[in-house]
Amino acid sequence: MSDKILNIALADDDEDDRMLFNEAIDEIAIRTKLSLFNxxxxxxxxxxxxxxxxxxxxxxDLNMPIKNGQQCLLEIRSNPRLKDLCVAIYSTSxxxxxxxxxxxxxxNIYVNKPNNFSKLREVVEKVLQLNWQYHTSNLNKETFLFRI
Structure with missing residues (x-):
């Protein structure tokens, strides 16, 4: 088992969604450091x-005030320092x-927000376990939309 800690960020304007995501991360047996943004x-x-x-x-999250997920994604991809970061869209849409x-x-991936906690935990765990190098090199519309 690696001592590496997975550094994760979540930007979501919904306080309940941030709290549930945080709880799901806490229950997963993967060492993570989660940063939450409103x-x-x-x-x-x-x-x-x-x-x-x-x-x-x-x-x-896609639908946020001030700067939405789509705007963040474009900014990340156009910034030389950030352009290679893995980005999961996490939306009810x-x-x-x-x-x-x-x-x-x-x-890199599109995840629909699950409507119950156990599904949320399962989705988050599966996304964290993805082999990102493999996933991003074989990206197509079928692998992009993550279904559980």
Whole structure:
């Protein structure tokens, strides 16, 4: 077992969703450090600080005030220091337009927010266990939308 800690960030304006996500992470047997952000601008301000440890994976809600997930994704992909970060869109939206747009804008995976806690824990655990190098090198529309 590796001593490596998985650095994860979640940007979501819904306080209940942040709390449940945090609880799910706590119950998973993967060593993680979770940073929570209330909206996209807060996340982007953090990511552009000098000398921070960049997250291994960012979960981005699409519908947030101030700066939404789509805007964050575009900013991340256009920033040379951030462009290779793994980004999981984490949204209640199952709109084809949202899925298509985030795929084209360079997200690594699209996860629909589950409607119960045990499914949430299962989804988060599976996403954290993905072999990201393999997943991103074989990315297509079928592997992009994560279903459980």
């Amino acid at each position: 909206h996209g601008q807060e996340l982007m301000d953090y990511l552009t600080l000098p000398n921070i440890v960049l997250p291994n994976l960012i979960f981005l 199952s709109s084809e337009k949202d899925i298509e747009e985030t795929f084209l804008n360079g997200a």
